[in-house]
Amino acid sequence: MNTELIIDVRDTEVAIALLENKQLVELNKERSNVQFSVGDIYLGKVKKIMPGLNAAFVDVGYEKDAFLHYLDLGPQFKTLQKFVQDHYSRKNKTIPISKYGMLPDIDKGGKITDVLNPGQPIMVQIAKEPISTKGPRLTSEISIAGRNIVLVPFNDKVSISQKITSPEERKRLKRLMESIIPKNFGVIVRTAAEGKKVAVLDAELRSLIKRWEITVEKLKNPGYPVLLTSEIKRTSAILRDMLNGSFNSIHVNDENVYEEIREYIESIAPEKEKIVKLYNGNVPIFDQFGVEKQIKSLFGRTVSIKSGAYLIIEHTEALHVIDVNSGNRSKSSNDQETNALEVNLAATDEIARQLRLRDMGGIIVVDFIDMHSNENKQMVYERMKELMSRDRAKHNILPLTKFGLMQITRQRVRPEMHIDTSEKCPACNGSGKVTATILLDEQIENQLSLICASKKYRSVTIKLHPYIAAYIKKGFFSKRFMWALRFKCAINLLPMSSYHFLEYHFFDKHDNEIEF
Template sequence: MKKEIIISTSTTQNRVAITEDGNLVDFFVDHPEKQRMVGNIYLGKVARVLPGIRAAFIDIGLKHDAFLHFSDIGDRTEALQGIFDDDDLDTDENDNGEEKPKHEKKEKTFVRLHKGQEILVQILKEPVKDKGVRVTSSISIPGRFCVLLPMDDKIGVSKKITDIRERKRLRRIARGILPDNCGLIIRTAAKDQDEEALSADLKYLVKIWKDIEEEAKKQSPPALLYKDLSTTISVIRDLFTADVSKVFVDSKKLWKEIRNYVQFVQPSLLDRIELYKGEEPIFSTFKIDEQIKILMGRRIPLPSGGHIVIEHTEAMTVIDVNSGRYAAKKEQELNSLKTDLEAAREIVRQLRLRDIGGLIVVDFIDLEDEKNRKKIYDELKKEFRKDRAKTALLPMTEFGLMQITRQRVRENIVQSMTEPCPYCNGTGLLTKTSSVIHEIEKWLQRYRLDGKNKSLILQVHPITAEKMREGFISPLTKIQLKYFIRLKIKEDEKMNPQMFKIYSKKTGEDLTEEFA
């Protein structure tokens, strides 16, 4: 399998595409309006503690206070608080100092926070719509091969490294290079790396942590102590591994930046970074643009002629699977199974591409045979193994529904690249012109009771104005005769087609809200 990373730059955005045999499998957008925040470390101050929902809100200087759930307050928090010589936070620990199972931690950890308390936190999830960021007090600093866990003593190895001998070798190296009061997680990229490479990466991370400690002592909350790498460089750090054959970049400046970073972390991969010099846009050359158009749409075709439709709601993402060509009754189950299997593979691909998180409900084509339903479930599980985000799914119900949850870290790609239409507010629906005229008439009905001016100016979109003037006896004429009011229509192309404004012709005063 040929795996490549293609990076397209412009004055406002960097776009990173990861392809496997030419097929887009991951897509990232780095732009100034939505700068990457996950991994940033802040010195915050407790704004509110709400034991009822087992959470606290932390002021870190953003628009909304950060959300800190008690389950995200780890055993290391008390040690981290030592930076400020603050003993106000108590956590329940095992007598022998061992880490508790996750399910026990959530139930038994006792947290005591108070308003105004200083606390070190790190962003876990970026803000989504009106929700603020989610943070944790268990600080971790990721590098190329390792993740440093300050004030910890754990050593972990990525589950994706399955070779037992390699896991033991990496653990032995970690124990030999690990400084006091630090834990370490060995990343997948560390496979087959020597002690020198791991040690250099660790020294770099320890230096970052020492700088954070110094900054924390100097600053007053709220303050940003550490900013993680940009989206583009973090993709290189996390995903540019030995199985990637090439990295293509169309910007000389970014090409140099990536080379400098790779020269520092893994020089052996340096010759795989190539500056794209073609005249045609890089995404057009690699046929990425046409795949992005499908990515941004709600309807995605399947090879056998069927398609899936993806809809986003406030609570969940809903995916509908539709069959294509008509199949004879005796082949219906077989055709439905074929379409559902294609849909299962495409759904996982789309969830990864679009970075869709939270609750996802999929309406598959009904299957009568229980064995066939199990095949769909198994296919999804197999495909989700390629996904870096944590996922969980339930078996298909008799109605053909399947429930999936996927880890949400940031806004999905569609949300980050688009914004709600100012006319329909993202619903995709506009009020009919006849309904707008109806609202204008009801306004005039209320105005007639107390209004004094008989000459008014009606400001509307040209579409509404045209509708009001059409016909032998137009709606405008009928309204004027009915309410004994003279209306002068003023067209405004910039106005929302669903809105109208009414002014006094004599004074120019806006009367719209007064009689709404």
């Protein structure tokens, strides 16, 4: 499989697109002003105890208090709390975990009031970002993720990823990790560790322990809530979790991010350093690789499949609903059952892609076209399970009901990706009244006159819709040719498929927009 990562670095956000065989399957957008990231560790303050929910609300510096359930405290919560209290605001030497006495596990059926009091400090980690009207979801079972292993302080277990199926490899990894891991630390061995040598895993283990020690050192600074350690940037986190042998190239349009990614890949997979490429083209990177067009076609309410079939996707607070429609496939010469099976199988491909692309979580209900054959229903179910096996989010799929409904639950840790694909009317700008579009070329010419004559520009690039660009370039004595002669200015036309029909902007030779 040909896998590419396209990274568009902008002033306010970083957009990351994952392409599989040139098809967009994942899209992540990280805003520069977003406060939370899953994996961040905080020293918070217990604000309110809710005995009825067996939970607490914790202040971690956000406008809405975060939610911490008793079951998310972790078995060794008492040990963690004692460790935090022993180090908080103290200037003496840090006590290594390996020399720390472990207290008994907390009672699985216990009460939140037995272990927490309002006002006390507590070490927590973001498990889910704020979604809709809810604040972040927390856990006190701290973990620090690396590429091959996840370090779990105050734990003594070695867990192996279920995706590593070889019994011999599972035993090798377990023996290896048990031989190198310090006392009172546990690890989760990730799928990427399969086949890795002891030196690689030992180096990563030491690196993760160092990150934990830096986190503990920050406990000595008075005051809370405070961020103790931050998850690595979204770009590096995606690379850490997704980079595999199928990656062919990573394109990025910012030199600083390019160097950051190149150094990161060099540290985890030196043989793949050359796949990172800096993009310097004039066309926006998402336009160059066809990402922008796919975004416009994939994030609407209606999504085309093929041969006329399509999906309708609706979102509510409680769940997501996907309706499969045959469209003009109903005119096919095949019988109804065969036609329904073909459309449903084609729909499974797009549904699995949409769940990853929009990062839809919670409950998803899919209304497939009715089929009478149980064998056909099972075929659709097996196909969906096969396609969803590539999804990194935890999920569960139930077989089709007698009404043709499939129920899916998918892990939700971030708000669903939503992009508004509708555009303001290019002719009236939303006013409901249309100006004479025949005057568009005159508007461009008048502004060009101001730029070249009054502002003394000698080279101008006009970015505009491809149809308008083709009209202005048409013929030997084209409008562009005539404008260049009249204004004694080099005029370049750059078609932009992401622009609406009548949109255009002027840029100087340094690609800075010329303001009026």
